[in-house]
Amino acid sequence: MAFLGTEHPLRDTLDKEIRARPYIALDVPERISHIAMMTGEGGAEEEVSHLKKLCSHFDVPHPALGTNHFISDMGPFRLRWERHTEFSTYTFFRNEGCEEPFLHPVIEFVPKDWLKTMPGEVMNAVHLELESADTAERTSIELSRYFEGHTYVACEVSGGSALLWTDMRVHQDRFMRVLMRNIDMTSTQAGRTVQRVLEIETYRILALLGFPLAREASPRIKYVDESLAKIAKKMSDKNEVQTDGQLLDELSLLAAEIETISATNSYRFGATKAYYAIVQQRLQELREGRLQGLPTLSETIERRMAPAMKTCDHTSSRQHNLSQRVSRVASLLRARVEVELEKQNQEVLKTMNKRAELQLRLQETVEGLSVVAISYYLIGLLGYGTKGVKALGIPVNPDLVTGLAIPVVAFALWLALKKAKKALLKQEG
Structure with missing residues (x-):
């Protein structure tokens, strides 16, 4: 139970x-x-x-x-x-x-x-x-x-x-x-x-299945390694005319290449390591003894397989380390591109500030002209009005009234525009 x-x-x-x-x-x-x-x-x-x-x-x-x-x-x-x-x-x-x-x-x-x-x-x-x-x-x-x-x-x-x-x-x-x-x-x-x-x-x-892949991948890894070194040199050379965008494109291609190599080999290299460990374990379990004048099974296998296994391990380490190096260089290059973009953004902001100042001055000029123009029309209307009053027989001097009204009308318009502008700024804020 x-x-x-x-x-x-x-x-x-x-x-x-x-x-x-x-x-x-x-x-x-x-x-x-x-x-x-x-x-x-x-x-x-x-x-x-x-x-x-x-x-x-x-x-x-x-x-x-x-x-x-x-x-x-x-x-x-x-x-x-x-x-x-x-x-x-x-x-x-x-x-x-x-x-x-x-x-x-x-x-x-x-x-x-x-x-x-x-x-x-x-x-x-x-x-x-x-x-x-x-x-x-x-x-x-x-x-x-x-x-x-x-x-x-x-x-x-x-x-x-x-x-x-x-x-x-x-x-x-x-x-x-x-x-x-x-x-x-x-x-x-x-x-x-x-x-x-x-x-x-x-x-x-x-276990030896990984060895041909290691030999095939070695020249490709060497090419990526040398290309990465050239890109790093260009990044450190201030006289280099190549843009960061072009370098980033080249670096992206190298990253894709090393990832393709890793995707092709990683599983096989892992299996090679596991199979070789089993071979070594089984050889130990055999508990071999030497026969006079003849090599043993374990020393023969070790002599023939060890270089191939080390080649696979070395190739696996190279492609792993190279992938990390590509990532680091890419990060540095992206950081440099971002700093350059920040500089460009600051320049754009400065230009925008200058344009805003010009627009403000132009706006103030337009406001002054607007006060003059509106005052001109209002004074004209007032002049026509006083002339009409004089025609009715009322003793009024149109020229005097018009002259005295000019500063009053102009000040009133300027004050009205200032209050309207202040109200709009307060509403936006």
Whole structure:
């Protein structure tokens, strides 16, 4: 009986994740073929559908829809399928020895039509032969023949419980080859060790996907870096005739270029770093021991991968730092443009103030003329009026009245205009 409150909807999913992808116990000898397919983040349904065809061919139960892990005994072989973020792995097991390693790999028992139509693109393919301890020891000549004359690496794994040989090359059948000899591993330990070796081979290839992008991006980053330096130099050169607007346009193009580079590479560089960390972790879990005269797997991988990984890290840092530099220079240039605009605005305001002063003076002049003109008309009317009064026989001197009325009328008009102007200013205020 449950006495808990409301549970998080992802509790069961997260609980199952810790038990997902269990190791397969291996009874030595074992022949194994492993394929890693790059399918992207949206290829799960197509892969499950393709797996169902194989299950139908061997009349075994189908995988459930939405699953990301499937193990089944097909009869001639056992299959383990795992779905990861952007790739999937197919591992085929057959519990039997072979008269000679890699002569008849287990992949021969898988229908060829089904293999040709597998979703995605092959990123890695490995044949692994796990021999029993009572198998006759291989001479250096035999080992060289198994790896087609290539130089190979060798080491003890699992604290000396097994031996491993591989040349880390793609052979004519497009598979890599790994030969392991069991010394005293249990079936469970053998399954864990084989799984780690296969993951190392898969993840080291996936980690290197970022290296071509780093080499491709390097000249583009260099171009942006040099162009940014030129723009910064132009900004500091007072004799430079190029306007800030033109510099800002050039800087915007550089910002768009570096953002395009980052958008193309950032995800892959992040994945490269994560995959390389998994490779290093799996190598530590192998607990390697040196065989006299031969390089170990870990030192060979580290020697070959470390420069590429550092190149990816350096390129990622360069494009990140360059993006920040472009932003800083753009901010400085925008600030300078804003200061220049402020100066221009101040000049405009000064010009407007001068125009306002001129308009005020002109207005005062017009007001004076208006007083004179209106006074002239009013005095004229008054003159006509006094003449009319004189014509009625009233003793009035029109010229005297007109002369005395001039200053009175002019002052009254000026006072009236001043009060009207004051009232309008007060209303606007």
